[in-house]
Structure formats: structure tokens, C-alpha cells
Amino acid sequence: MDLPLTPPLQPMLAAAVDAIPADGDLVFEPKWDGFRCLVFRDHDEVLLQSRSGKSLNRYFPEVEAEMLRVLPPQAVVDGELVVAVDDELDFDALSERIHPAASRVTLLAEKTPAVLVAFDLLALGTRELLESPTVERRAALLDLSGLHVTPATTDRELAQQWFTLFEGAGLDGVMGKPAGGPYTPGKRTMIKIKHARTADVVLAGLRWHKDTEPGTAVGSLLLGLYDEAGLLHHIGVAGSFKAADRRALATELAELITEDEAHPWVSPQPGQRIPGEINRWRGAQAQFVPLRPERVVEIHYTQTEGDQPVRLRHNGQFARWRPDREPASCRYEQLDIPARYDVAAVLRGDLRARD
Structure with missing residues (x-):
């Protein structure tokens, strides 16, 4: 691949904290419960890279095809592969996609298709974006059309509402990124607040x-x-x-x-x-x-x-x-049972739970 960033590339990681911090210049995002995935596209070639550096292409052919359709000819995107059943994340259905039989993979790609929820842009064209601030990388990500992009906010009160409400769609917390910080492969620069x-x-x-x-x-x-x-x-x-x-x-x-x-x-x-x-x-x-x-x-x-x-x-x-x-x-x-929610509402940033 002739890209400014080449695989394997370690994703930026997160350290766990107990609560949303009261101060600090942070961009908050819902924490998606799926498989971390770095997407490398170089014209007709796409690689779906797992957190461990392995290829996920054979297990998610529908996502590979979608990335060829929606990404620019040269780009590197960080995101999460998820599967929704009845508009709620289903981690078991996602895990079943890792299957050795090609016929089974093909069947499941039709019955329980996965989507990539993008939350960072690491390269575009010939330009590497790792040193660009989070807010600039996100602005560039939002300029790309066709992707499912996670919502984000700098409002702590709204992030707390996300933490509470979005669990009903299967999400498992909130992430925080330094607003002016770079993308740091392999380092725990982000924070994560998970339900406990x-x-x-x-x-x-x-x-x-x-x-x-x-x-x-x-x-x-x-x-x-x-x-x-x-x-x-x-x-x-x-x-x-x-x-x-x-x-x-x-x-x-x-x-x-x-x-x-x-x-x-x-x-x-x-x-x-x-x-x-x-x-x-x-x-x-x-x-x-x-x-x-x-x-x-x-x-x-x-x-x-x-x-x-x-x-x-x-x-x-x-x-x-x-x-x-x-x-x-x-x-x-x-047991603490969350209100029902749906994935589409999360992507819209809608704060109204479904009945």
C-alpha cells in the first residue's frame, strides 16, 4: 500500500477512570462495544486491521465493500466494527462473525451485517494526520460523506447523559480524547468511563x-x-x-x-x-x-x-x-436494567429513549 501510514499500526488506547473528569479540555464520544478496526484504503485495495494487527477482511466482506464505496481513494480511518440486531448492539452476533467457514461468513454477512462506526481520521491522500489535534482530525472526518461517524461533544453534562442513556442501545460507556492532542499509536492517551x-x-x-x-x-x-x-x-x-x-x-x-x-x-x-x-x-x-x-x-x-x-x-x-x-x-x-434505546438514535445524538 502506498499510503503515508502503512499497516500494521497500533491504535491509540485508553486508560480507565471512575467518572467523567470535572475539568480538562476533552472531546467525549460514546464508547461502542465491538471490534476495534483500522481501515486502510489505497485505491482498489482495502485492509481491515484488528487491534492486534491481523486482517479482518475475510470475516467482514460487506464492510470491505462498503469502505471501497464510501472512503476517498487514499485514507486511513480508526473505528469500531459493530453488529446491531433489532437496533441494539449484539456482541454475540458480532463474535460469531469470526468463523473459519467461508460459506458461514457469507451467510452471516447477509443475515447480521456489520458496520464500521468511524471516530478518527489518521491519513487522507498523501497527508498523515497523527500530529494534528483531535478537533482538526474530527473536522476532516466529518467532511467525508457516507461514513457512520460517532457523535462527539465537549459538553460534560451531555456526555454524562450519553453515559446513562446510550447503554440501552448496547454501548458501554464514554470515551474522552484531549481536544488539542495528537493521535498516539499504542499509547493510553484517551480515557474511558465504563459502567461498573x-x-x-x-x-x-x-x-x-x-x-x-x-x-x-x-x-x-x-x-x-x-x-x-x-x-x-x-x-x-x-x-x-x-x-x-x-x-x-x-x-x-x-x-x-x-x-x-x-x-x-x-x-x-x-x-x-x-x-x-x-x-x-x-x-x-x-x-x-x-x-x-x-x-x-x-x-x-x-x-x-x-x-x-x-x-x-x-x-x-x-x-x-x-x-x-x-x-x-x-x-x-x-440488576440495573437500562432504558431501551437504539443504535440509529445514538448516531444522531438523540437523547430520547424508545418506548
Whole structure:
């Protein structure tokens, strides 16, 4: 590629902070929940580069074609690949696009097409823009027609409203960029404010770590909450344990393993969500190890998704055991469910949630 910037190029990164800062010259943007993607176009050639530097072209042919249609002959753009289902971001549907079978990729490109939401312009024609201030790069980005460009603001109050409302469309926070700052590949120059919550949930199953002998190390904990009818629904998992913790959990939880057919996820009721259930992506029930639902664990989580009963959008993070809580007291009421919103409204910067 004959561009002023050539791949692979590390994207500019962000450091997490607890809240929107009260001062500082910042440009705020909604934080999109997808795959980071740098787009390099040089006339008839387009490269979709992942955050790790790998090509995403084979998985998102519809985005490659769209970039050939809307970008100038030579340009480098930073953005996020997202998939919306029923006008709400669907990270699971996006993840399913990374599939080894070309026929499956083609099918999903039609059924669940991805779009690129652009939020920075790094090169245009023969000009590199890395040293240009954020506000100048954004102005140049807005001059390009046909792209889905994220909204931006310097108004902290409006950014706080975005943080609260746009979660209903599947977004997971707000980003902040120094208004007069350059684009710094690989450096945490931006800030990110993400939703952070806790919940007390029921431990009712586990899966063994895939790289160890079954029974020796826990891969993930399977979590549930009770609904008003007393059904225990699977809401997600907690994982990302250190190796020593995986082994310790395998020993600690061994006494809870059960083969009782009365386990709520072994003999589920109609409408009850269970781990690894058959869906459009999975043709067979995924296996798990049932545990007697006697323990309560506090988790950190960011967002929920889906219709009732809702589930965790991303994996929860183990915080601590709660021996003071009874499993039956762990119900959906404790979850913070955002108002419904839609992706199109986010792109317009519309602050009115849908009914």
C-alpha cells in the first residue's frame, strides 16, 4: 500500500477512570462495544486491521465493500466494527462473525451485517494526520460523506447523559480524547468511563478449563438468578482466573458437584434459560458440570442484554463469596436494567429513549 501510514499500526488506547473528569479540555464520544478496526484504503485495495494487527477482511466482506464505496481513494480511518440486531448492539452476533467457514461468513454477512462506526481520521491522500489535534482530525472526518461517524461533544453534562442513556442501545460507556492532542499509536492517551456494577448471584455450575484434565482446574463459573416464579435462569459466567485459583476452585467446589436430575438446569422448565442451550449458532447442548445451587457469589459486571430474563452482556468478574446470602434471595430485581434505546438514535445524538 502506498499510503503515508502503512499497516500494521497500533491504535491509540485508553486508560480507565471512575467518572467523567470535572475539568480538562476533552472531546467525549460514546464508547461502542465491538471490534476495534483500522481501515486502510489505497485505491482498489482495502485492509481491515484488528487491534492486534491481523486482517479482518475475510470475516467482514460487506464492510470491505462498503469502505471501497464510501472512503476517498487514499485514507486511513480508526473505528469500531459493530453488529446491531433489532437496533441494539449484539456482541454475540458480532463474535460469531469470526468463523473459519467461508460459506458461514457469507451467510452471516447477509443475515447480521456489520458496520464500521468511524471516530478518527489518521491519513487522507498523501497527508498523515497523527500530529494534528483531535478537533482538526474530527473536522476532516466529518467532511467525508457516507461514513457512520460517532457523535462527539465537549459538553460534560451531555456526555454524562450519553453515559446513562446510550447503554440501552448496547454501548458501554464514554470515551474522552484531549481536544488539542495528537493521535498516539499504542499509547493510553484517551480515557474511558465504563459502567461498573455488582450483583449477588447463585453459583449453579462450572466448566473445566479446556487445557487441563477435567476435575483439576475450573475454567468458568456458571451463574444464575431467580425470577418471580422461582425459576433459576442462567445469566452468564465468571472466569479469567489465575492458574492457582483455578486449581483451588476445583478442589473447593468438588463437594458441590451433583448428578441429581432435580438440579434446575438438568431438568429445566419451559422458558427457563440454561447454560449452553441450543440456538441459531449452536446445534447441540453445550456440556457443563452441575453444582448444588447452595453458594452465592458477588460479581462485578458492566451491562445486561436481551429480553426478559436478561443476561450479562460480557463475562462477570469474581469479587467474593457471600456466605451471608441465601441463594433464593438472589433475584433479578437487583440488576440495573437500562432504558431501551437504539443504535440509529445514538448516531444522531438523540437523547430520547424508545418506548
